[in-house]
Amino acid sequence: MEPGEVEAALQRHPRVREAAVVPAPAGDHMRLVAYVAADPSVGDAELTAFAGSRLPAHMVPSLWVRLPHLPRTRNGKLNRAALPPPAPPARGGASAAPRTPLQHAVLDLLGSLPGAAPAADLTAEVPAWAGSRYGPALVTALLRDRFGDPVPHVSAGHTARRIAAELRRLGIHPQ
Numbered sequence: 001m002e003p004g005e006v007e008a009a010l011q012r013h014p015r016v017r018e019a020a021v022v023p024a025p026a027g028d029h030m031r032l033v034a035y036v037a038a039d040p041s042v043g044d045a046e047l048t049a050f051a052g053s054r055l056p057a058h059m060v061p062s063l064w065v066r067l068p069h070l071p072r073t074r075n076g077k078l079n080r081a082a083l084p085p086p087a088p089p090a091r092g093g094a095s096a097a098p099r100t101p102l103q104h105a106v107l108d109l110l111g112s113l114p115g116a117a118p119a120a121d122l123t124a125e126v127p128a129w130a131g132s133r134y135g136p137a138l139v140t141a142l143l144r145d146r147f148g149d150p151v152p153h154v155s156a157g158h159t160a161r162r163i164a165a166e167l168r169r170l171g172i173h174p175q
Contacts, residue, residue: 006032006061009054013047015039018070020078021061024086031155033086034061037069044162045169048152057136057153062162098122103164105174109146110139110160122161139163147172 003021010019018037023030036047044064051060063086071082098104103122136154143151143163152166 003032006034006051006055006059009051010034010036010047010061012054013038013042013050015042016047020070020080020083022080022083024063026062031063032059032061033063033065035065035067035070035083037067040066045166048166049169052153057140057155060153060155062155062158098160098164100164100168101174102168102172103160105146106143106160106164106167109142122164123159143167147174 003023006021007019010016010021016036016038020035022033022035024033025031034047034051038047047064048060065084065086067084071079073079098107107122136158139154139158140151143154147167150170151172152163152170154163
């Protein structure tokens with residue numbers, strides 16, 4: 001996977017001024033972090049959908065970091081070393097508890113995966129539930145079975161909160 005390909009795809013968005021993509025460790029796997037300087041009206045779900053329409057699912061960033069502009073060296077090149085570390089996801093507390101029927105439905109589905117413990121934390125990431133590198137594809141297939149089409153493409157590092165938000169954006173409600 002070449003980060004430059006992902007950056008080029010993101011920079012085709014009409015409201016993205018600059019983009020940089022770096023792999024970052026997330027537990028036992030790597031995830032893609034996208035640093036973007038974009039119009040504030042562009043949400044993460046829109047950027048995810050835009051990237052997903054142009055890139056394979058494994059190349060869609062799982063974390064978005066907003067910056068007013070990307071750091072540059074004196075020569076005008078991107079200064080990757082000056083990119084801030086991504087903020088760790090919130091853990092525990094009320095913010096991690098499911099609050100909507102859709103969040104509960106996503107957690108129920110993910111907790112039913114073979115070998116998975118019941119999922120109760122909206123910040124847990126997909127590979128922790130699926131237990132293999134095929135986890136994102138399995139989760140996408142299960143979402144399609146449960147909710148029909150369309151469903152969001154799931155990548156390593158996606159959380160239950162993000163999956164539920166993308167389902168809601170697509171107009172999907174639990175039955």
